[in-house]
Amino acid sequence: MANKKEKVVEQYAEALLAYGSDQDSFDSLLADLKVVNDVVAKNPKLTALLSAQTISEEDQVSLLDTLTKGANQGVVNLTKILLSHHHFALFGAVVNRFFELYQQSQGIESVVITSAVAVDDNQKERLAKAFQKQSGAKKVEATYTVDPELVAGVSMQSKSILIDGSLKTKIAKLKAELLG
DSSP: OHHHHHHHHHHHHHHHHHHHHHHTOHHHHHHHHHHHHHHHHHOHHHHHHHHSSSSOHHHHHHHHHHHTTTOOHHHHHHHHHHHHTTOGGGHHHHHHHHHHHHHHHHTEEEEEEEESSOOOHHHHHHHHHHHHHHHTOSEEEEEEEEOGGGOSSEEEEOSSOEEEOOHHHHHHHHHHHHHO
16 A cells, blocks of 8 residues: 555656656745645644545635645646545655655755754855765755764764764774774
8 A cells, every 4th residue: 555655656746846847947846835835734634624525625625725825836736636636645745755856856965964063154064065075966955953962073964875973973983993
């Protein structure tokens, strides 16, 4: 069953990516998808209402029209197609997969950069550039966090790459060498 859902999610996400490419509308598509997805994620009853067949189709469409008013036509179309095929519960998964496909197509690498102490904007820029150079990504979207347990240094983690220059890890490796 999960495999069927994954296939459906993949098909919708790929179709949305093709739409964005054909329409050359990725900026508005991305922004509007984020807004609608945030509203849907924060209101699980909305998904339940649009997924259940307890209200009329007209009421569901009216609810979607309100939700997507002024949004990119791709977002409007996606929500209506998901609703008409009784797949609205997959909306969040479709949006997440679309974001992944979009990033892959654009050579964008998402990375979480964790440091022992807060870093300023200049340091953030240098860290992102260092990760970009190491990963070969065209663009890096970095999220910054602070973890005092690192003691010193930074750790950079994406889906496929880990660069750990933290003192915590160096101490753990040294301890393992000494004891092992």
